[in-house]
Amino acid sequence: MSDPNLFATIDQLLAEPALAPDKVGHLLGVTLVRDPDADTPAVEAWAAAAGKGGAYEVIDLRMPDPDIGDGTIFLSATPRGDGGIDGTAIGAHYGLDFKTEIPSPRFRPGSVPVYLVYERDWGTLSFGVTADAQRRLVRFVVSTRRR
Incomplete structure (x- = not known):
């Protein structure tokens, strides 16, 4: 049985995909802080406060x-566990209309997730799953354009 709470959290993030640090932090149950080491002139980087990741690594x-650019906001979250979520559960919840992104052959087989990418009018929702028969969730990514 998959974790319905993770899908509910993702659905709340997507209900209004104009992502902001306070909204993301609230929905994921963390405090997000600026990460000046990861900032660039074009991008502000935010991360969970040290030791405060809760359900997320x-x-x-x-x-x-x-x-600058097209205004794409990028959120990547790595849950501490897969919550019983696999490719089958993802397909049952979000449908089977996704593209599969296979890792580059330069990576050792099984070391990088395969991504199930759902395209939407506001951007993409991607799920990284293990590249084995279990296809367990390892990460989800929301990429959305500012409106």
């Missing part, structure tokens, strides 16, 4: 400078 939120 890593949270990475990238907010673009509004005057």
Whole structure:
């Protein structure tokens, strides 16, 4: 049985895909802080406060400078466990209309996830799953354009 709470959290993030650090932190149950080491002139980087990741090992939120590029906001979250979620559960919840992104052959087989990518009018929702028969969830990514 998969974790319905993770899908509910993702659905809340997508209900209004204009992502902001306070909204993402609230929905993921963490405090996001600026990560000046990861900032660039074009992007503000945000991460979970040290030791405060809760249900997530890593949270990475990238907010673009509004005057540079297409304004794509990028959120990547790595849950501490797969919550029983696999490719079958993802397909049952989000449908089977996704593209599969296979890792480059330069990576050792099984060391990098395969991504199930759902394209939407506001951007993409991607699920990284293990590249084995279990296809267990390892990460989800939301990439959305500012409106």
